[in-house]
Amino acid sequence: xxxxxxxxxxxxxxxxxxxxxxxxxxxxxxxxxxxxxxxxxxxxxxxxxxxxxxxxxxxxxxxxxxxxxxxxxxxxxxxxxxxxxxxxxxxxxxxxxxxxxxxxxxxxxxxxxxxxxxxxxxxxxxxxxxxxxxxxxxxxxxxxxxxxxxxxxxxxxxxxxxxxxxxxxxxxxxxxxxxxxxxxxxxxxxxxxxxxxxxxxxxxxxxxxxxxxxxxxxxxxxxxxxxxxxxxxxxxxxxxxxxxxxxxxxxxxxxxxxxxxxxxxxxxxxxxxxxxxxxxxxxxxxxxxxxxxxxxxxxxxxxxx
DNA sequence: ACGGCTACCTGTCAGC
DNA sequence: TGCTGACAGGTAGCCG
Numbered sequence: 001x002x003x004x005x006x007x008x009x010x011x012x013x014x015x016x017x018x019x020x021x022x023x024x025x026x027x028x029x030x031x032x033x034x035x036x037x038x039x040x041x042x043x044x045x046x047x048x049x050x051x052x053x054x055x056x057x058x059x060x061x062x063x064x065x066x067x068x069x070x071x072x073x074x075x076x077x078x079x080x081x082x083x084x085x086x087x088x089x090x091x092x093x094x095x096x097x098x099x100x101x102x103x104x105x106x107x108x109x110x111x112x113x114x115x116x117x118x119x120x121x122x123x124x125x126x127x128x129x130x131x132x133x134x135x136x137x138x139x140x141x142x143x144x145x146x147x148x149x150x151x152x153x154x155x156x157x158x159x160x161x162x163x164x165x166x167x168x169x170x171x172x173x174x175x176x177x178x179x180x181x182x183x184x185x186x187x188x189x190x191x192x193x194x195x196x197x198x199x200x201x202x203x204x205x206x207x208x209x210x211x212x213x214x215x216x217x218x219x220x221x222x223x224x225x226x227x228x229x230x231x232x233x234x235x236x237x238x239x240x241x242x243x244x245x246x247x248x249x250x251x252x253x254x255x256x257x258x259x260x261x262x263x264x265x266x267x268x269x270x271x272x273x274x275x276x277x278x279x280x281x282x283x284x285x286x287x288x289x290x291x292x293x294x295x296x297x298x299x300x301x302x303x304x305x
Numbered sequence: 306a307c308g309g310c311t312a313c314c315t316g317t318c319a320g321c
Numbered sequence: 322t323g324c325t326g327a328c329a330g331g332t333a334g335c336c337g
Contacts, residue, residue, distance in 0.1 A: 002330040032314085061331075085331050086315080101315085124314045126331055182307065191332080198330055251330070268330095288309075290329085 002061060002085060004162055004196030005239035006251055006259070010089050011058040011146055013254030017091050018065060018118065019055045021110040023048045033103030033120060036080070036155060037130035047131040048079060048106065057152075059144030060162045060195025063089075064153050066134065075133040080153045081120070087127030090119040091254040104129055130155065141167035162196035163232050164240075174225050177217045181304075184220060185213035185292060188232070197232060200245055200268045203293045205232040207267040212301035213292045219302040238264065267293040 026045040028034065037044045052068030057078075064078040081089065090099075094107055094115035104120040120129055132153040137143050143152035144165055161168045176193050177184070187193055188202045197205070206213050208231035211224060220228070239245055243259030247269075252258050266276050271284025275295035284293050 006330080035313085082331080084314095085329070087331095122314095123316065124329090124331095126313065180306085186308085189331095200330060245330080247330085289311090290331095 002083060002251075003198035003201050003236075003239075003245070004060060004164065005201075005236050005261070006244040006246075007058055007061050007063060007083060007196075008145065008164075008240055009244045009253045009259065010083070011056045011063055013091065014056045014063075014065075014089060014118070015146065017110060017113055017116055017254075018053045018108060021053050021108040021113075021116070023051050023053065023106055024109050024115075025049065025107040027105040027107070028103075029098070029105070030103040030125070032125045033122060033128050034130065036082070036128040036132075044129070044131060047077070053079070053108065055146055057144050057147035057149075059152060059156055059165070060159050060191055061198070062153070062156045062159060062195075064132070064156065066147070066149070067131075075135075076151065077131055077133050078153050079129065080132045080155060081129045082127050084122065084124065084126030084128070086124040087120065087122040088252055088256075089254060090121060090252075090256055092117040092119055132156075139167065139169075159191050160193055160195045163194060163229060164196070164236060168194075170226075170229065173229065174222060177220060177225050178222075180217035182217055183214045184211060184217045184228075185287065187217045194232075196236070199290055200265070201232065201235055201239070203268045204235045204266060207294055207299060208235060210298050210300075212299040213287070213294055215302045216304050219304045267295065269293065 026048050028041045031041040034041050034044050054066040056065045062082055064080040066078045094117055096117055101121050101123045103122050106118040108116050132155050134151040135154050137150045140150050142148050180187050185202050188197045209228040211228055239261040242261040245261040246258035247262050267282055270282050271293055273282055275282050278297050280295055280297040282295055284291050
C-alpha cells in the first residue's frame, strides 16, 4: 500500500497495539523481506527479540518503530519498514494461521491488548523491514508524523519531509522546483524533493492543479507551484479521511480492510473516460515504465520562458 | 543534471 | 484451455 495516505493508515492502526509492547519472538518466513537489514536475518531476529516497541512514526512512505533504550547501546535504534508495491502490515491475534505471502511475523505482548502478532505480508517482495540506527534530523525538527523526536532512521535520512508534515519547507520546495529542468511529475515522484507522493496522487494532484505532467518544473510560476502543493495536500487529506486507496484486497489497513478513495479518483486509471471537469477523453501515456493519466485540454503543457 | 533503462518479484487480465 | 505479453501503488542504480 504504497503512497503516503495508505502508509499513514497503517501507522495509525499499529500505534495503539504496538506502543509499549514487548517483542516475544521473531519468525522469518522469507529473508527477502529483510533486504534492507544488511546484517542478515539472524541479526534481525537478535536485534528485536525482547525489545520494547515505542510509538510508530512515519515520513513519506517510510515507517519506523523506535526501540526502547538499552544501556549497552550507544545509538538509539528502530524497526523500519517500507511496504514497496504490495506490502501489508497486519495485526492479528497471537497464533493466527500463516497467510499467503507472509514474510515476517513479530509476536508481541502488550499490557492492555495481550498477545498479538504483527504480520508483514508482501506479494512482490519489494518491501522490506530492517533494524536501523536513529540519527538527528538536519533541521532539528521532529522527524515526521507520530514522533516528537528530532531523529530518524539512517536509511530515511535522504528522504525529504512530506507535504503533510508541519515542518515541510514550502519555500525550499518552491526553490527546488524552480531549479529543475525535469518534468514536474518526475520531480513530484523524487522522494528527495518531496516524499510520500506516488503515481496515483501525482496524477490526481496535477489534474486538480491543471498542470501537464510533462511541464518542465522551472516553467511553472510560483503561484502554480503553490496551487499544486495545495492540491497535493488536499488530495492526500481526502484519501486519508477515506482510509486510503485500494483497487483490490492488496491494499488494506492493519485489519485487512480496504479504503474507499479509489471511488474518488478523477484521472488515475481512467484513460479513455471523460475528464470530470471538461468531458474531454482522458489520456494514458507511458512514462518511465509506468503510466501518466491526464486531460490534454485542462492540463496544457507549458514551455520554459 | 537529466532521461531512459534495468533490476528486484508475483500475480492478474486481455487477447489469441 | 493454455500461452504470451502488458501491466500493477516503489526504490535504487547504472549509463550515455
